[in-house]
Amino acid sequence: MTLARSVEVHEAASSMVRCVGLHHVFGAGATERVVLHSVDIDIAAGEYVSIVGPSGSGKTTMLRCLAGLLAPSAGEVRIGGRVVAGSTPENLAVVFQDYSRSLLPWLSITSNVTLPLRGKGVPKEERLRRAQEALTAVGLARSHRQYPWQLSGGMQQRVAIARALAYRPQVLLMDEPFASVDAQTRADLEDLVLSLRKQYDMTVVSVTHDIDEAIYMSDRVIVLGGSPATIMRAIDVELGADRDQITTKADPRFAELRGQVLREVRH
Incomplete structure (x- = not known):
């Protein structure tokens, strides 16, 4: 086995969620629309990652590919080291918006x-x-x-x-899970999911339009952008393991991170 292949195998084994060259096209011929282009993601076990980006940037398409609900046009998705092909993996659950x-x-x-x-x-x-x-x-x-x-x-x-x-599940995927509730309920659900993530030792990948939510809940925020969409930037959120709706969101680092993500989304 070559050194490069050895490194690749090790990375695949240590990742809970992994996309390599994820590419998706809707339609064909004159109606063809490339939504995702060569997306690479590596998410460790226990990590909480939020995916943000402009409307129509392919966030939900990516999540559906991760869940096995949509077969990518090219590339590969692995959950827990196993290729996702044709059905939702046994170790994965999805929470939908509606x-x-x-x-x-x-x-x-x-x-x-x-x-x-x-x-x-x-x-x-x-x-x-x-x-x-x-x-x-x-x-x-x-x-x-x-x-x-x-x-x-x-x-x-x-x-x-x-x-x-x-x-x-070992992996929980969420598609705009708090978009349909009021602000106070959203805050309560954010804290609930953070506590459950620790209690059940889950890896969480969430799609959201809410940048504050993404920063508050995540270890890392991935920004999708462009047409077709690719990863514009991955931003580490170093706000500590214990988050609080008041003190965390009042932290100057929170405001700085919000600005970074917002600039990328609007780029």
Whole structure:
């Protein structure tokens, strides 16, 4: 094995999420539109990475490729060292923006949380145990018999997060998870996800338009831009492991990072 190949194998093995030459095209011929061009990403186990960029820059397309929901036109995606091909990996869960569509209104909260586990073949007793544990983790232990339409928007999104946790993922992908809730609920959900990330030792990749959210929650912010989109810059967020909505966002370093990311997005 050559030295270069040895390094490549080591990097692939030590990465939890890895894209190499990710390229995606919609349409063909006269309607062809290249959305992503030669995107390389390496995300370590336990890292929280946010992907930001202008509207239409391919953020959600990238996330769907990571999730196995969309096959890239070229390049490779690996989750936990295994190539993603044709289906969502077993060690990965996704939280979507539109909780009203991702939850089934005719099922109870517990049934919504356990639904993916049924498809996975998890025994009923274990499904119920995981659901109760996940609902307790998101503060909804007493709501297990209710239905989604009986809960507020923020509580419904907590159910969606609980469903992902019950799946026991190593990697959690989130697509604008807080975009449909009010500012106070958004702050509460941000802190909830940060605490759950530690509790469940997950790697998190989140797409967001909210730069403050990206900086507050992340170890690193990746900026997509251009047409077709590629990585403009990856910015390390060195604000410590413990974040607080008031003190962290009042830190001068937070304002400096916001300016850096905003300049890149508007470039």
